Amino acid sequence: MGEDEDGVKPKRVVFVAVGTTCFDALVKVVDSQEVKDELLRRGFTHLLIQMGRGSYLPSKSIGYDGSLAVDYFTFSPSIADHLRSASLVISHAGSGSIFETLRLGKPLIVVVNEDLMDNHQSELAEELAERKHLYCARPQTLHQTIAGMDLKSLLPYSPGDATPVAKLINRFLGFPEN
Numbered sequence: 001m002g003e004d005e006d007g008v009k010p011k012r013v014v015f016v017a018v019g020t021t022c023f024d025a026l027v028k029v030v031d032s033q034e035v036k037d038e039l040l041r042r043g044f045t046h047l048l049i050q051m052g053r054g055s056y057l058p059s060k061s062i063g064y065d066g067s068l069a070v071d072y073f074t075f076s077p078s079i080a081d082h083l084r085s086a087s088l089v090i091s092h093a094g095s096g097s098i099f100e101t102l103r104l105g106k107p108l109i110v111v112v113n114e115d116l117m118d119n120h121q122s123e124l125a126e127e128l129a130e131r132k133h134l135y136c137a138r139p140q141t142l143h144q145t146i147a148g149m150d151l152k153s154l155l156p157y158s159p160g161d162a163t164p165v166a167k168l169i170n171r172f173l174g175f176p177e178n
Contacts, residue, residue: 012044015086017079018052019094025139026111027051027072030090031058036068038146044087045069050079088151090142093121098128102157108134109145133157 016030027049029035039047049058049072063069076082079097083089083104090109091097101108110125122136129136132155137145167177 009043009045011046012087013046013048013085014039014044014088014090015079015082016047016049017082017089017091017097018050018054019092019097020052020075021092021113022053022055023092023111023113024054024056025113025115026090026092026142027054027056027058029111029139029142031056031070032143035143035146036070038143040066040068042146046071048072048082048086050074050076050082093125095121095124098124098134099157099159102128102133103159105156107149107151107154109137109142109149110134111137111139111142114138128157131155 014030016026018026030047030049036047045063046069049070051058051072051074053074058070058072060072061067061070080100083101083106086106088109089101089106090111091101093110093112098108098110110129112122112125125134125136128134132153134154135145135149171177
């Protein structure tokens with residue numbers, strides 16, 4: 001991809017968020033050489049993985065010789081700064097992570113954790129993917145999703161206006177309208 005005036009590629013970070021649970025399947029697949037090579041081909045320079053309670057430790061790399069720089073951590077008081085600095089977010093299907101990323105206008109691939117018992121999260125991810133706000137993948141399809149993604153085709157997410165619902169609830173509860 002393009003270089004700046006000094007011949008240096010601009011920093012493009014992929015931030016991976018698994019939340020507070022264990023999602024080793026996602027951490028393993030983003031740590032695979034196949035996925036890292038595809039991210040590099042797509043112009044990304046850094047991979048930062050928030051691995052949660054997982055036991056799988058990804059391979060760290062400084063990123064010399066044109067390879068992808070890779071780092072990881074378990075938890076952070078807030079991932080907001082990581083989300084803001086990311087060029088692409090790959091996240092578990094938790095609604096908080098999804099909507100926080102979409103509100104920041106960041107391209108997002110949601111990877112559904114199929115090991116969860118009542119996986120209602122997949123419904124949200126699939127619906128938002130159908131509306132073209134994000135890409136939805138499974139660990140085994142993440143490489144193909146990255147290879148085929150067109151980030152420019154994603155549509156911005158506009159949260160709905162909750163005012164009418166709040167007014168209806170207030171009226172129901174007998175509060176004055178203002």
